[in-house]
Amino acid sequence: MAGEVSSICSDLIRFDTTNPGSGERPAAEYVAGLLAEAGVEPVVFESARHRTSVVARIPGDSPEALLIHGHLDVVPAEPADWRIHPFSGEITGGCVWGRGAVDMKGTLSMTLALVRDWARRGVRPTRDVVLAFLADEEATGEYGARHAVRRHRELFDGCTEAISESGGYSVEVQGRRVYPIAVGERGTAWMKVTAHGVAGHGSRPAADNAVAELCHALSRLAAHRWPVRLTPGVAALVTSLEEILGERIDRDHLEREAERLGRAGTLFAAQIRNSANPTMLQAGYKVNVIPGTATAHVDGRFLPGYREEFLETIDRLLGPRITREFVNLEEAPSAPLDTPFFARLGAAVVAEDEEARPVPYVMSGGTDAKSFAGIGIRGYGFAPLRLSSDLDYFGMFHGVDERVPVEGLEFGVRVLDRLLTSPAPA
Template identity: 50%
Template sequence: MSAAIDSGAAAQDEVVDLLTELIRINTSNPTHVERPAAEWVAAKLDEVGIESRIVEAAPGRASTIARIAGHDSSRPPLLVHGHLDVVPAEAGEWSVDPFAGEVQDGYVWGRGAVDMKNMDAMTLAVVREWARTGRRPARDIVLAFVSDEEGGGALGARYLVNQHADLFADCSEAIGEVGGFSVTLDQGARIYLIQTAEKGINWLRLTASGSPGHGSMVHDDNAVTQLAAAVSRIGAHEFPIVLNDTVRALVDSIAERTGLELDPGQPEKWLHQLGTLSRMIGATIRNTANPTMLRAGYKTNVIPGRAEATIDARYLPGQEHALLAEIDELIGEGIERDFLVRDIAVETSFEGALVDQMAAALRAEDEGAHVAPYLLSGGTDAKSFSTLGIRCFGFTPLLLPAELDFAALFHGIDERVPVSSLQFGVRVLDRFLANC
């Protein structure tokens, strides 16, 4: 047994306790603040002699930052980031209390078990064990446990980048959420998806204006009618397929792993190979726009002079102009469009020493591990950190049961993560961080 596995045994034992404790700190965004969790992280680091700093973007909206010295401090540091906030959970919809951090049937249950207190706990487990045993990483590591990711990061990563860039300015690469997990293909083969790209965000507000009037009369200038037609056109529209380098590389990896001849331009031939993940990956072969909210009127018999809708639009790297042009054509004349949230797309190449170390660490724990890049349909704090010139990857390593619908657990009911997956992740992170 290797030294990495020997020294990681205590971390594997501790990771479940760390995760359950962190889940019990309710950091639902926007109803709760992250300060209690940030203080908990700082205390866990302080217990083993790791100094940290708590930074608040607003009262209670706190992040914890620490730096661990490596053997070669002349190299640019690696940033390891995870967010402390979670989306809210309706307890009545769950099989367990979403904030009890229960362990049942070999799983840790609770809000944040997947998104993304699991990575927070795995990272803490590794660095705490290193501090206890005197081990050090290959290079400096900056740890960032941040607030407000679920709210877009304005009071979290974006604030840190804008106001405290010096904490990260010398970092060259970063790892964070939504990557490094296993996917069992239809053919029975297994691949690990490393996130190298994510879509950009255009959250839009559409506003239609018309002539107010009495609901009993004939009315040909109705803001509600005009807006509803535009929203219907957008909701029914299928954007054209656009295949970027990341998606092509993913399809090539699936083909290599399964032995099948697959054409990236025919997604119906390969998406099903990804099982329950096909819906998420299917959203990365085209731009998307989904109507999400409608607001108009104040009384049944009064035609309002104004109606509003919101659209969640996501664009592939390099496709923002094309997405907005297509939406404007669908909207038509007479409706105003403005941005509620506008954020960049992110993409980096799937190559280099860091990628090699990810693959090596996975293969050391899963001999048949095959890595592939993928593009995330959602967004992460990588958007903010990438603006500092940092290459960002999604790498939260988990070996998952083939039957687990992992994608459905993000923001889902009965969110949970296998204990064995957490222990696997600790072992992989231990190897990776020690050698990267």
């Protein structure tokens, strides 16, 4: 099991599943083959040509099922920027290198290695386990998780909870190993905004310049200081950090406190307010022509429970002369932390690292958990890794020189094994 997890991770990275690109099919076929070799029957389906996902169910002692989902696609990588080619899957310096090592082929490899080890040992999980290896998470999930829950809902029957990326890894905080376990994430509101004006010659006074109107609106949006909102998940994180650090965190000045606390502060700095960042602009076709329209795209994110406040603020800042439409709108899911399952997630980590301090956490971005929340599955970010303090794990998401420690992968397999096979406490 120990050697296999890194080799599977390396193999998966060698499949170039860049999104947008040629699709996930070769990687999906590889995953399906590994599952079939372990005696697990995979269901392979496509939402479009080569946009391929794989789902499988492993029977357990209880029909109440746990979903473990992850995505096969990755964001683009420019080889010239990397020390080691991003699709080499090279193992060197104790790490597996390449695009997807962190996000999230390393996690997929842990699941696959564990399932294959169970087959060799004849192990049965304590509850049904549904495995989903999905397409298109790095876009909207339309060709992956959304398609799966819409067209293959029966594959997830009995699933009450799910685990996936963006949680369960160690963060060194003042000499202590903190393991954030995600209990929610901000909602997504990707918007196209448009200004309409009067087209005309560029040398004449503009009657109604759409480009200027759009620039003014985007300037208001970019300059807006969103108010701090302390959601239950972040409040629980702050309380946990106070206990770990042995000091009070001033909830009336959380932004300042996040900066003061350094690495500990990064766990909540981006999760205490909504955000809206202009990311794309399109206008005009000739320097001496005032265009009739100008458009921009905005990446909006809102905290759980604050969708309406977010949208009302967006409309006020854009003003009455700017229209908006959603490119992608997804709710902000949240999962309870005062449950036996959340306690079991933390206990599984502590069993492998007695110095671990599990804490609740809210993600600033988004995952396929949003799609599964729509069918009633409570999602947790739990992809366990023990990392060295000098490894910038946050910085490697969509960054260059992405890599994951082999020992971290092996640690994760052991944690998942404990979580899925240990009897629930009485």
